[in-house]
Amino acid sequence: MKLEERVAGDVTIITITGEITLSAGGDMQLKDKIQSLLQQGRKNVLLDLGGVSYVDSAGLGQLVQATVTASKNGGKVKLLNLTKRLNDLLVVTKLSTVFDVVEKESDF
């Protein structure tokens, strides 16, 4: 898994590519990244998931955790470019309602 970070206005955009999985260590990597952003006071985070090939349950858990942690700290995590597979996973686990999914970057 690879994380790339850039800033647009008051929104930090993180482009994730590869797998967000327990075995690849991606779940903890994502958690650490979100926590460090929140600590820096960068509370608006957009996760671009267009390049994510696979999310396992541990990765899904971290996506939810990131969203919940951000909102507890007065921030927002939103998702961009969900693949069909990830979307299906959110539907099955009934987690779609937890996430704010935006169509494009400027919709944050």
Added chain:
Amino acid sequence: MVRLDRDLFLIGRRGTADLPLNSADVSREHAEIVRDGDCYRLRDRGSRYGTFVNGDQVTEHTLAAGDTIRLGRVGSVELVFSLDAEPSALRSSASEAGDLRQMAAILSGLRALGSGRVLDEVLTLVMDSAIEVTKAERGFVMLADQEGVLEFKIARARGGVTLSGKSFTTSEKIPREVFSTGVSRMVADLLEGDFAGDHGGTIAIGIRHVQCVPLRVSEPGAGSEMGTTKVIGVLYLDGRERSTMTSGSAAASLEAFATQAALAIESARLYAESAEKARSDRDLRIAADIQRALLPEPRHERSTCDLAAVSLPSRTVGGDFFDYLDLNESDFGFALGDVSGKGPPAALLAAVVQSNFAAQAPVSSDPADTMARINKALLRRAIDARFSTMCYGVVSPDGNFSYCNAGQEPPLVIQRDGVRWLETGGPVVGLISTATYEYETVLLAPGDIVVIVSDGVTEARSVENDEFGRDRLLDAVRHCHGLKSEAVLDLLLSAVNRFAAGAPQADDITILVLRYKGPGPGQPAS
């Protein structure tokens, strides 16, 4: 008779002296005998009670055959110097090379014996043999850890004394260099060349001569006929006197010795690792037994329904579970859950979720209420972002079946006139404190079947990497109406096994099947 078998022969109370003497008059380093060609010179090392030859105190004296040496006052230790017919008190380097070959043979035998020997024992043997035959004063073995970082493994001094790694004030520069280049270093004198700067600490305690050889093993078959070798560590020896080992043939013998030592060390290390693995394998098997014991009987027969279930972990232990229980005199509850992650961490969490389920389920017959309470109970002990999917259903004797699906693959109901997926419920449990849950009630007729699976079933992969998916799940059980739950379970499981034949099982597979039989004796159907 003590042979003066070295260029500099130390006499004193210190245990590592060449001739250790335990007498109150003898200083720790009392005197030394230096060989100079065919000449032997006795020197007092500033002893407290003095050194005497034939009754006269001396600071330095060239010994002649028959000289009587006294260390300390009259009545203390006396030694008589004599010369052999063969004056070569020093053994030749050729014979030392022979010793090394012999030691190498012993180590080779040790390796063949197998590796019942623990690593420390082998290291001790290697070190002591190396010190013995090279006449070094002390030495150590450093081995690379998994990241390739050199670590002290053992340090020994002459006489079988174990030293702490810290007691080596020697520079680590030479061992590191030998490890990285794989080339032996024989430094005859640290004072020569450019070593003094790096080895000030070593020289300060009198160490001037260093031998360091790589410990090398051949790497198993990379396919190349030459075979590649790997340096697993270094063997380091040093002393205060010029060693005879710096000659070319003796150095080659030391390398041959190091090769056998490396093999003995490596096989001891592999043995220790496999013993460790055997222990953890045993622990895992016990954990698997416990996990199986936590699950209820895989077959259950009631007057109103029968149930069959199976749980096949992809590793020794898994993160899936199923459970069922009588809720009151008439209602029967059953659940299947799938915890995020795999292996032991998931198994522990699965046990927590299952025990929460067992505690919460009897409180109410409303599955959505039960699910909400399980969610809250799990959040109180939230373990990072771990969660569980879960489907819970309650069937009454009259055929009313209420269920709540918390993020689980939708279960199937097979009825006489068709099949439907059960999608009502809420999000996974243990993750979201604000989650709300709903339930739906379906009226079952006798012979109707409920099938709940974990995602290890729908996501099972074939060798072509296709997914089993919901369509194949549906096809496998579509015509099962009326069959006993056990038969439905067998049909589905064999369909999954056929599909995934030859491919590794990536995820835990758990299936629960319930057949509603009817209201039972004395109960009207609704």
